[in-house]
Amino acid sequence: MKIKNICCIGAGYVGGPTMSVLALKNPNIKVTVVDINQDRINSWNDENLGDLPIYEPGLEEIVNEARGRNLFFSTDVEKAIDEAEMIFISVNTPTKTYGKGKGMAADLKYIELCARQIAKVATTDKIVVEKSTLPVRTAQAIKDILDNTGNGVKFQILSNPEFLAEGTAVQDLLTPDRVLIGGEESEEGTIAMNSLVEIYATWIPKENILTTNVWSSELSKLVANAFLAQRVSSINAISELCEVTGADVGEVSRAIGMDSRIGPKFLKASVGFGGSCFQKDILNLVYIAKTYGLNEVADYWEQVIIMNDYQKRRFADNIVSTLYNTVSGKKITFLGWAFKKDTNDTRESAAIYVADALMNEQAEIIVYDPKVSEKRIYEDLDYLGSRSPEENRRLLKVVKDPYIASEEAHAIAILTEWDEFIEYDWKKIYDSVVKPAFVFDGRKLLDAELMSKIGFDYSSIGISKTQNK
Numbered sequence: 423m424k425i426k427n428i429c430c431i432g433a434g435y436v437g438g439p440t441m442s443v444l445a446l447k448n449p450n451i452k453v454t455v456v457d458i459n460q461d462r463i464n465s466w467n468d469e470n471l472g473d474l475p476i477y478e479p480g481l482e483e484i485v486n487e488a489r490g491r492n493l494f495f496s497t498d499v500e501k502a503i504d505e506a507e508m509i510f511i512s513v514n515t516p517t518k519t520y521g522k523g524k525g526m527a528a529d530l531k532y533i534e535l536c537a538r539q540i541a542k543v544a545t546t547d548k549i550v551v552e553k554s555t556l557p558v559r560t561a562q563a564i565k566d567i568l569d570n571t572g573n574g575v576k577f578q579i580l581s582n583p584e585f586l587a588e589g590t591a592v593q594d595l596l597t598p599d600r601v602l603i604g605g606e607e608s609e610e611g612t613i614a615m616n617s618l619v620e621i622y623a624t625w626i627p628k629e630n631i632l633t634t635n636v637w638s639s640e641l642s643k644l645v646a647n648a649f650l651a652q653r654v655s656s657i658n659a660i661s662e663l664c665e666v667t668g669a670d671v672g673e674v675s676r677a678i679g680m681d682s683r684i685g686p687k688f689l690k691a692s693v694g695f696g697g698s699c700f701q702k703d704i705l706n707l708v709y710i711a712k713t714y715g716l717n718e719v720a721d722y723w724e725q726v727i728i729m730n731d732y733q734k735r736r737f738a739d740n741i742v743s744t745l746y747n748t749v750s751g752k753k754i755t756f757l758g759w760a761f762k763k764d765t766n767d768t769r770e771s772a773a774i775y776v777a778d779a780l781m782n783e784q785a786e787i788i789v790y791d792p793k794v795s796e797k798r799i800y801e802d803l804d805y806l807g808s809r810s811p812e813e814n815r816r817l818l819k820v821v822k823d824p825y826i827a828s829e830e831a832h833a834i835a836i837l838t839e840w841d842e843f844i845e846y847d848w849k850k851i852y853d854s855v856v857k858p859a860f861v862f863d864g865r866k867l868l869d870a871e872l873m874s875k876i877g878f879d880y881s882s883i884g885i886s887k888t889q890n891k
């Protein structure tokens with residue numbers, strides 16, 4: 423079956439870039455991305471490409487080419503559903519903040535709303551594609567809702583999880599390691615899967631397009647994120663051991679990563695992983711395991727989160743203890759707020775938690791991030807609810823120039839690995855800060871030898887301090 427019209431519900435970090443690339447590579451398919459958030463849709467339609475709602479290297483060029491040709495952004499959800507033969511659901515699936523499974527399970531209310539809306543609007547057969555990350559067996563719930571409309575419309579549900587990482591979304595979409603499509607093991611299921619395979623095959627080699635049953639596909643997405651996050655927590659656990667033994671975590675990563683069975687990627691020690699998905703998806707996995715009574719399995723994966731929380735806390739505690747056990751009234755400059763470089767996304771960023779811990783100690787935080795807005799930073803802090811919005815604004819200031827941000831600082835903390843931080847005139851910064859000039863590098867970004875030579879008291883995740891001197 424040749425698809426001519428696609429709708430994607432959810433114009434976020436996944437829906438926007440994914441559909442832009444799909445539209446670029448399939449000029450004969452009309453792709454409409456819909457969202458209930460009018461501001462977001464306005465930004466996607468903004469003449470000024472610099473104002474797209476998401477910052478991703480290479481995205482502006484793609485949107486520029488496809489938008490208005492066969493790529494459209496709209497808030498008219500019903501019309502887009504009605505017209506489409508294939509509907510991607512790419513809405514958010516955050517951790518539940520209420521009721522059963524609070525703090526662990528995925529909140530599927532947005533998914534269910536989409537399913538109900540599709541059920542209400544559809545008058546012709548549709549293929550519904552789960553693009554959002556979902557607990558294993560969600561397709562069954564979607565199917566139940568869709569199959570009970572009583573209007574004779576037939577639905578096929580596919581699982582097609584997204585593996586892009588923020589900051590490299592465009593490259594990941596153009597040349598993915600693999601595309602995963604799960605479908606029903608039936609003739610109709612196979613036809614539906616094939617029609618999605620054909621769409622991807624316009625730019626991805628067929629051998630990289632994997633088809634499985636629906637449950638394997640849904641579960642593989644959670645497992646992929648759990649394995650990736652586990653590697654970060656594993657190396658972060660080792661970073662502390664390095665700091666006390668004189669080993670250098672960078673050297674350890676390199677040494678173990680050269681073993682082809684281990685591989686070199688995802689072995690960078692850090693202040694802790696962030697992002698909207700790792701924690702959410704592992705908690706979801708833990709919850710599913712518990713639901714099935716698999717307590718040892720649940721405990722095993724929960725440890726990845728426990729280690730990550732510890733790493734963030736440890737970073738903040740180290741700042742306090744190094745600054746003579748008090749940061750009250752001291753100015754601490756944060757370089758970086760995003761959860762990783764090359765994105766303006768701050769969801770679950772380690773910076774939020776480190777700032778919160780230091781603000782509890784009455785520190786004055788000055789933040790500079792090249793891509794994150796002041797509004798976003800305050801929203802992140804207010805969301806935590808640790809103190810009043812006024813107090814957050816009193817204790818934390820956002821500055822647009824890194825040199826001004828660093829003036830008179832008692833310490834500088836590096837929270838995000840933005841490339842530009844490496845290029846700064848660190849001698850100029852040294853001259854403007856309070857002495858001793860402390861730098862806490864949460865990303866192992868800067869040259870330890872150079873920093874010490876300039877005069878900084880430099881400490882970095884995974885290197886013992888005595889080693890720098």
Ligand SMILES: NC(=O)C1=CN([C@@H]2O[C@H](COP(=O)(O)OP(=O)(O)OC[C@H]3O[C@@H](n4cnc5c(N)ncnc54)[C@H](O)[C@@H]3O)[C@@H](O)[C@H]2O)C=CC1
Pocket residue numbers: 431432433434435436437456457458459462499512513514515532535536553554555556584585586587588698699
């Ligand atoms: N952010 C990432 O890098 C990745 C995210 N994912 C998964 O993809 C899914 C989406 O994530 P993001 O794009 O980051 O979320 P997001 O929050 O950026 O975007 C979701 C969008 O869906 C819209 N929405 C919610 N309910 C709607 C409805 N009923 N009708 C129309 N629009 C609706 C929201 O307004 C929002 O703009 C999640 O399940 C996530 O786990 C998967 C891979 C990567």
Ligand SMILES: O=C(O)[C@H]1O[C@H](OP(=O)(O)OP(=O)(O)OC[C@H]2O[C@@H](n3ccc(=O)[nH]c3=O)[C@H](O)[C@@H]2O)[C@H](O)[C@@H](O)[C@@H]1O
Pocket residue numbers: 555584585586587588589647650654687688689690691692693694695696697698699700761762763
């Ligand atoms: O489901 C998702 O949302 C996505 O989650 C991650 O992508 P993302 O969170 O965008 O970014 P990552 O590059 O995975 O980084 C996550 C966090 O881990 C940290 N990290 C990563 C790698 C590393 O070696 N060390 C480390 O601390 C990063 O700084 C960041 O805070 C996965 O890499 C994607 O495959 C997946 O699609």
